[in-house]
Amino acid sequence: MIVELGHFALVLAALVAIVQMTVPLVGASRQWPGWMAVAEPAAIVQFLLVAFSFGALTYAFVTSDFSLRLVILNSHTAKPMLYKVSGVWGNHEGSMLLWVLILALFGACAAVFGGNLRSSLKARVLAVQSAISVAFYGFILLTSNPFTRQGMPVPMNGEDLNPLLQDPGLAFHPPFLYLGYVGLSMAFSFAIAALLEGKVDAAWGRWVRPWTLAAWLFLTIGIGLGSWWAYYELGWGGFWFWDPVENASFMPWLLATALLHSAIVVEKREALKSWTILLAIMAFGFSLIGTFLVRSGVITSVHAFANDPERGVFILMILAVFMGGALTLYAARASAMEAKGVFGMISRESALVTNNILLAVASFVVFVGTIWPLVAEMAFGRKLSVGAPFFDAAFTPFMVALTAILPVGAMLPWKRGNLRRTMQPLWGVLALSIAGGALVWVMQTGGSMLAPVGFVLATWVTLGSLVDLWTRTGRGDLSSKLRRLRSLPGGDWGKSTAHIGLAITVFGVSGLTAWESEDIRVAYVGERFEHAGYEIELREVHDVQGPNYIATTASMAIYRNGKEIAVQHPEKRVYPVAAMPTTEAGIDNGFWRDIYLVIGDRQSDGGWAVRTYVKPFANWIWAGCIVMGLGGILSLSDRRYRIAAGARQRKSNATGVPAE
Incomplete structure (x- = not known):
């Protein structure tokens, strides 16, 4: 009975999603407040219905209900309870139900916590978010129904979950990864809503940042858990294998990192509007590409879902509709995204542009290396393998350049800066980093330069981040500077902490790669x-x-x-x-x-x-991921995310100008 109710709730959620997709969108275009107001309760109801449906499927797994085909294929009575629960998302159908649950969760959060949004923008955001949900409801109900019953006779036991997935790291890895994957849908929804309105301003940059930051945070944790699992579970002793499925999560992470930095420029200087919108579209687009790679059967991986190609075609259609439609709308509204802020070659804006270029090109390199074997086989009939040597050689230079400019770029002033003045507090850091790298090179008695270079970059970024924090305390005696240091906004602490986490991971990777030994x-x-x-x-x-x-x-x-x-x-x-x-x-x-x-x-x-x-x-590799995640949490705790938009709204109301 509970399973049937779960199936019915899923169908009902799809119907609510259709209403949420259409009514608020029409209301926003006609400026009908009543129609726009439908978005909020619809988003909350949709989430509650999907949550009940997911709970019903979980109940079937926990109670070993072998009348359900999905439970037969992915569970067993002797399996520990943790893996009975994780079996819910350890398969294609259940993981897609988790996907739509997270889609609905982000939509409901936007409805509840988006009180400072303009009503028209909020209605459009929730409508676009629901449109994505509608596509995946159709995919689930038409091709991947998790509530399909098993015909008679019902077996006494199941076929068990993939043993590789029966591990604590893999029990929690998919939910975090999906929270990141699907979380980028909010940035996509904000981008499409802004294009529909024809307005991208500083307020939009401020609103989109916390959603992107939350997705980036979950992706960081999910990728770290996956890397840790591969390290201790597969028995190869490696932390990253440039597997296509690993790359499928890494590419959105790179683009989300670029989007985070680009949105800062939109918020602070109202520049890079067009580029930021494009990044928001592409970041979610690469999430959809990752979904296609994992579920289409076109690749072989230890953690891919082996499914029939017809499902892959359906996902490819979803990708084509949303990415094609988004890019078409982007091209049509490009004139509405004229940048206002002008900046010099030496400025924080230029440093962030360089950061974005390096991250975007690095993501493109990973994409080419991942997809090229498929292209070569389909176009030329040749079976090729692109492995770690290509990725290491092609990807590493971009990361070296990124970490090299990071401390300087973080300290440059907006609009126009002076490189000599910015470098004054950093010369000592640079000298100490180079001296430390030389010492490491001497102590290792020859060998690869990877570890010394990694040490130089890690020390440079770590000490540079600390100097950046210290310079923000201004002038005065030590006690007053320490007092101002403690009162710095969470965003400043979060930025420096995340940069230090990156430095720790960089050194962990370089040290392990250069110095590990095998017998x-x-x-x-x-x-x-x-x-x-x-x-x-x-x-x-x-x-x-x-x-x-x-x-x-x-x-x-x-x-x-x-x-x-x-x-x-x-x-x-x-x-x-x-x-x-x-x-x-x-x-x-x-x-x-x-x-x-x-x-x-x-x-x-x-x-x-x-x-x-x-x-x-x-x-140190995973410690760095933890520190990066802590940086994301500190940034999300910044009060400016919660009160700035509201302050603008109150100011507008005080002057008699509608906040809408």
Whole structure:
């Protein structure tokens, strides 16, 4: 009964979405307040209906209702409760229901918290947001219904969830990633609403920033969780493989980062309007491209949904309609987005333009590398593989340039600046960074320049961000400067914190890539072997029965200078229902390094295949992601996001001019 109610609620939500898409849009074009007012309650009702539908599907998974085909294919009675719940979105149909739930959630948030928006703009934003929902309701109900019943007889048990997804990191990775993917729909809706109104101003830049920032924050967390999962779960010891699905989330993140910085210029200087609108359209467009890549079956990935191409065609149609329509409207309204702010070559505006160019081109490079094998196969009949060497060589220079200009660009004044004056407090930082890089190069006794360069850039960005904060405290004694430092807006703290997080990740990536070491051998029980200054002993190997798997578990001791420092238990698991093996690495985490152990197959002579890695600064990669996320939270806490638009509205009302 609950499942049928969930299905009915989903259909009803689609009907409400159609009303929300049409009535407020007509009302905004005719300036009918009553029709525009329909948007807010419709958005809230739509969210409540989809939330009930999603809850009904979750109930079916939790109670192992095998009358539902989706539960049969993705659950099992012996599966732990966490993975019963995550099984709801660990498949195509359930994940699409999560997609529309988040779409409706962002629409409802805009309805509830958008009290400072002009009523016409708010109506158009909610109508466009609902139009996206209508497209995906159609996709779900016509091709991917999660509430399809299983014919008789109903099986006693299910086929289990993909074992690779039965992991805490992957349980939380998709919801965060979808919050970022789908969150960019709000920036898209604001862009289309502004084009329909023919008005892009500083207020629009202020309104669109927190929505973009929230999406960027969730994308950062989601990508970090995915990278962490790949590191410890796949047994390869890597944190990023330039997999097409990884790239599908990385491209919107790059464009969202550019959009965040570009929206600042619109807000502060009313410049880059046309470019900012285009970025908002393209950021969500790349989210749709990622959805197509994951669900069309055109790529093979450990975390792609293998589905029939017909569904991919439907998503491709959604992409064509929304991106084609948006770009057509953009071309038609280009004249309405004339920039007002004029700025010099040496200014913060120019630095942000450079930032945007580097991020946009970097995203395009990733897109070309991701899509080129598909193009080559379809157009030329050739099977090509574009791997890490291409991406590393093509992508890295843009990130080096970006981090190199970051501290200077953040401190340049608006409109017109003086490079010599801006660099005065940064010369010491630059000298210290270069000296530190030279010291690292000497200490590593030759080898790759990657780590020294990474150290220089990370130190430059970190210290430059701290200097930027300190210079904002003005003049005076130390106590007054510290007092003003504490009272700086959340946006200033958030910006510097996010930049420092980027620096930490940059150094983690460069240090790990340059200095990691690997050992592959056949080890025997009781044998001790040496690698990179550590001794590893394989003490025993035994079988373990898990809740829904059988594991071959090793006990491996790690010694340093003859003293035991850790014991790890790497596993090789087999899930009988899915008939699929997985690897669970044993990792001795440390601040400076990880010791990463993997147990393989038993050899004919009684030994075991063992892989040992020493990975310097591995945890700095994800620590940097956490710090970047903290920067996003600090920026979202800035009171200026909540009160500035309202202050403008009150000022307009006080002068007798309508705030609309």
